[in-house]
Amino acid sequence: MGAAFPWKPPAVNRSRFDGRFRREIVPFLPEGIREAVVSYLDRALGPLPEEVRLRVNRPLGVTTSDGEVSLDRAGRPAAGGGMCVERRHIDRALELVTGSSLYAVEDQIRQGFVTLPGGHRVGVAGTAVTEDGAVGTFRDISGANYRVAMEALGSGLPLMPWLVRDDGSPASALIVSPPACGKTTLLRDVVRCFADGLGCNRARRVCLVDERSEVAASSGYPRNDVGALTDVLDGCPKAQGIMIGLRSLSPEVVATDEIGRPEDAAAVGEAVLAGVAVIATVHGRDPADAARRPGVDAVIRQGLFDRAVVLSRRFGPGTVEGVFDLTRDGGCSIAREDSRTHDARLRMFRGGAGDGVDLYGTRQGTG
Numbered sequence: 001m002g003a004a005f006p007w008k009p010p011a012v013n014r015s016r017f018d019g020r021f022r023r024e025i026v027p028f029l030p031e032g033i034r035e036a037v038v039s040y041l042d043r044a045l046g047p048l049p050e051e052v053r054l055r056v057n058r059p060l061g062v063t064t065s066d067g068e069v070s071l072d073r074a075g076r077p078a079a080g081g082g083m084c085v086e087r088r089h090i091d092r093a094l095e096l097v098t099g100s101s102l103y104a105v106e107d108q109i110r111q112g113f114v115t116l117p118g119g120h121r122v123g124v125a126g127t128a129v130t131e132d133g134a135v136g137t138f139r140d141i142s143g144a145n146y147r148v149a150m151e152a153l154g155s156g157l158p159l160m161p162w163l164v165r166d167d168g169s170p171a172s173a174l175i176v177s178p179p180a181c182g183k184t185t186l187l188r189d190v191v192r193c194f195a196d197g198l199g200c201n202r203a204r205r206v207c208l209v210d211e212r213s214e215v216a217a218s219s220g221y222p223r224n225d226v227g228a229l230t231d232v233l234d235g236c237p238k239a240q241g242i243m244i245g246l247r248s249l250s251p252e253v254v255a256t257d258e259i260g261r262p263e264d265a266a267a268v269g270e271a272v273l274a275g276v277a278v279i280a281t282v283h284g285r286d287p288a289d290a291a292r293r294p295g296v297d298a299v300i301r302q303g304l305f306d307r308a309v310v311l312s313r314r315f316g317p318g319t320v321e322g323v324f325d326l327t328r329d330g331g332c333s334i335a336r337e338d339s340r341t342h343d344a345r346l347r348m349f350r351g352g353a354g355d356g357v358d359l360y361g362t363r364q365g366t367g
Contacts, residue, residue: 009182009318010155017048017150024118025052025146030092032073033060036083039075050180050317052146054085054093055125065316093144097122102137108212110135119149119217119224149184149214151224155318156189160199162307162323162335163190163279168201170194170253170277172304174326176290177311182318183281184257186311188215188224190279191255195227206230207251209241215257242267246274255279260295272304286310287324300326307335 018041026034029052037052040062051063059070059082070082097114098105105114112135113123125143128135165171175183175190197203208216208230216222218234226232231249233241238256242264245251254271256264259280271278284290287308291300299305303326310321323335 005320005322006312006314007158007320008315009320010152012048012150012152014048020118020151021049021148024116025120025148028093028096028116028122029146030054030089030096033083033085033089033093036060036071036073036075037062040071041075043075050148050150052148053143054089054145055143056085056087056090058085059083060085065313090141090144093122094124094141097144106137110137111212112138113212115213117217117219117223119214121147121149121212121214123147147180149217149224150182150317152182152185152189152318153192153225154189155182155186156191156193157199159186159190159309159320159323160193162309163194164200165306170200170204170279171306172272172278173280173307173309174287174290174296174300174305175279175281175309175311176284176287177281178285178313179283180317181311181313183311184214185318186309187255187257187279187281188226191215191230191253192225192227194253194279195229203227203229204252205250206253206255207242207245207249208232209236209238209245209254209256210234211236211238211241211257215255239263239267242271242278246271246276251276253277253279257281258283259299260293262295262298265295265298268299269302269304272299278304286321287326 021041026038029037033054047064047066049062049064053061053063061068061070069077072078072082097116102109108114113121115121123145124138124141126138126141129137129139163171163173175186177183191206191208193199194204195206206227206229208226210216210218210232213234216226216232217224218232222232233244238259242254245254254276259268259282268278282290282293282296290296305326308324308326312319312321325335
């Protein structure tokens with residue numbers, strides 16, 4: 001029998017989430033918006049906010065696992081429209097998230113976001129200013145989306161038996177999902193497990209290349225728990241960071257978020273051929289989707305990744321739809337469970353989804 005998927009994500013510690021949200025998100029919300037969102041939190045009803053969305057001349061929105069909810073000034077769900085976001089709110093939001101200096105975060109803005117302390121990302125919408133065909137910055141910014149970085153301690157532990165080879169060495173793995181399904185959250189905890197020796201035979205030296213400062217949320221030091229033996233290359237481009245780590249930090253595992261460019265693939269290849277395991281995330285619905293990305297196709301077809309973990313939002317962000325063995329032809333097959341993986345699943349996921357649910361297990365040999 002293959003492993004019974006999907007697995008429901010572990011419950012988020014509401015008190016811990018609430019505390020971090022108030023410390024790390026609320027101070028960067030513009031006045032007026034801030035009070036409405038805090039009132040929503042104070043009600044402590046319904047699902048937790050995953051995003052706070054500001055759009056000029058549109059209702060204030062909070063995205064939850066149930067969808068987007070419009071809020072009125074008192075923080076109550078308002079089916080009829082809710083509080084209208086004004087231009088002054090967007091201007092004030094930009095002042096707060098950039099420290100009143102767009103120039104200081106210019107490199108981030110050209111990528112369409114600013115990262116806040118704690119690893120939370122504020123995405124911007126507006127008019128792109130291009131230079132030689134590339135985005136140089138944004139002007140006339142009309143929207144800001146505060147994406148809340150979740151820290152789900154323990155979410156990676158039940159997957160560790162699939163991420164360790166029979167000889168005890170770390171396996172290379174891709175974490176695959178569409179946006180907003182918990183890839184970064186899971187990556188963070190897998191890094192912690194390897195670096196602290198949880199679910200594996202011993203702690204491993206990990207080099208975390210955190211290009212957008214979201215995984216470790218470093219600001220002089222990691223604010224998120226990424227384990228005792230993790231070295232963080234904060235704000236460093238992925239391909240360069242992987243090579244720097246290989247040359248100077250002697251990692252046993254390299255971890256990075258959202259690979260996809262050809263230079264990322266080349267660096268991953270260098271790491272694996274040097275005997276270092278790579279844990280990376282990539283956008284896609286399943287392994288076949290991921291294999292169609294130009295920068296990912298090459299590393300899969302070279303056999304550089306052993307496994308793929310597929311996530312969805314079926315039962316909320318972090319739902320594990322399956323763990324797959326990857327083949328060089330770009331195909332995949334459901335990973336078989338043994339006593340280690342079976343025991344881990346029973347220990348950590350009692351009361352999950354029904355047995356035998358398997359979205360992608362029959363898609364063997366697809367490419």
